Amino acid sequence: MRSLTEEEIISHIPELSNVTLRKITKGYSFDLKYVTEWNGKNVLLRLYDLDLSERVQEKVEKMEAFKKLGVRCQDVYAFGEVPEENFCYTIFSFLEGEDGEAALANLTTEEQCAAGYEAGLDLNHMHELRIEASMKEHMAFIQEKFEKAVERYSRLDQQIPYGRKIIDYVRNNIRLIGESRLVFAHHDFHAGNLIISQKKYAGVIDFNRCGVNTAYSEFDKLELFSSRLSIAFSKGVIQGYFNNRVPELFWKIRSVHMAQLLIYHMNWVTDYFPKDLPQAKDAIQYVWEMYEGFHRTIPKWYEERQA
Structure with missing residues (x-):
C-alpha cells in the first residue's frame, strides 16, 4: 500500500464522502487508523495491506459473532477492498471513552476492580465461541515457535541476564500449556485495549492480533503491562x-506463559521497536521479580494490595 493523502483515501471508500480524517498514532499496530464520521456517527476507519484481506475478514466475522454472545466490542459497519491501491479497509463503531492506560489512574481502587471484573466477564464470553482446532497440532506449533524464538534470541546483541534460566523453565514445563483449552483469542487483551467511560468498563477494542490460541494465553499482556x-x-x-x-x-x-513471553517480548522489541528496549527490560525485570525467578507460580502482584 503506497502512501495516500486523506483525500485519496476518502475517494476510494464509497461509504465515506465529505468527511475529515483524524489519524490515530497511539499503539504498535502497522495498519493505518483514523477517526471519522459515517451516517452522523463517529467511526473508526482502519486500512490494511491487501494481502491481509482474508485475515481481516476473519476478524470481522469473529467480532460479529462476539457481539451475538454479548461481548461489548465495536459494531462492524463495513469491509471493503481497493485492489488498485493494494489495501482493504474496515469501518467500526467508535467506543467513546478513554483506554484503560489513561483512565485507570483517575478511578478509585473499587472502580478499578469493578471495571476489570466486567472486562473479565467479556473475555469469558469471547471464549464461549465454538471453534474446531487440534490441541496436539497447536502444541507442536507452540513448541516449534518457542524454539525458533530461542534461536533468534541467541543472536541478540542485548540479552536478559537470566535468559538461560527462563528458557530452561519453559522447556521443562511447556507441556502444561496443553492443559488449557483452545479458543479464538483476542491476543492483545490489556488495559490499553479496554475502554473506560464514565468510570466504568465500556468494551474491548483492537482485534488485530486475534486468532486461535489457548485460553490462558489471553492474560499475557495483562500481566506484562496492566498489573x-x-x-x-x-x-x-x-x-x-x-x-x-x-x-x-x-x-x-x-507462569509458563509468562516465561516464554519474556523471550518473545525481547525479540519483538529488538526487531521492531528498539528505542523501547529500556521499557522492555523494565517490564521483563518486573515479571522476573513477581515470579521470584519462577520459583513461584502465583505472581506477587496478585497477592499484594493496590498501592
Whole structure:
C-alpha cells in the first residue's frame, strides 16, 4: 500500500464522502487508523495491506459473532477492498471513552476492580465461541515457535541476564500449556485495549492480533503491562473471568506463559521497536521479580494490595 493523502483515501471508500480524517498514532499496530464520521456517527476507519484481506475478514466475522454472545466490542459497519491501491479497509463503531492506560489512574481502587471484573466477564464470553482446532497440532506449533524464538534470541546483541534460566523453565514445563483449552483469542487483551467511560468498563477494542490460541494465553499482556498500572484492575479481570473461583492449574500454566513471553517480548522489541528496549527490560525485570525467578507460580502482584 503506497502512501495516500486523506483525500485519496476518502475517494476510494464509497461509504465515506465529505468527511475529515483524524489519524490515530497511539499503539504498535502497522495498519493505518483514523477517526471519522459515517451516517452522523463517529467511526473508526482502519486500512490494511491487501494481502491481509482474508485475515481481516476473519476478524470481522469473529467480532460479529462476539457481539451475538454479548461481548461489548465495536459494531462492524463495513469491509471493503481497493485492489488498485493494494489495501482493504474496515469501518467500526467508535467506543467513546478513554483506554484503560489513561483512565485507570483517575478511578478509585473499587472502580478499578469493578471495571476489570466486567472486562473479565467479556473475555469469558469471547471464549464461549465454538471453534474446531487440534490441541496436539497447536502444541507442536507452540513448541516449534518457542524454539525458533530461542534461536533468534541467541543472536541478540542485548540479552536478559537470566535468559538461560527462563528458557530452561519453559522447556521443562511447556507441556502444561496443553492443559488449557483452545479458543479464538483476542491476543492483545490489556488495559490499553479496554475502554473506560464514565468510570466504568465500556468494551474491548483492537482485534488485530486475534486468532486461535489457548485460553490462558489471553492474560499475557495483562500481566506484562496492566498489573503495573493497576493491581485492582488486573485482579478484577482474572476474578471476573473465573467468577471468583480461580483454579490452581491456571497459575501453573500462567507462569509458563509468562516465561516464554519474556523471550518473545525481547525479540519483538529488538526487531521492531528498539528505542523501547529500556521499557522492555523494565517490564521483563518486573515479571522476573513477581515470579521470584519462577520459583513461584502465583505472581506477587496478585497477592499484594493496590498501592
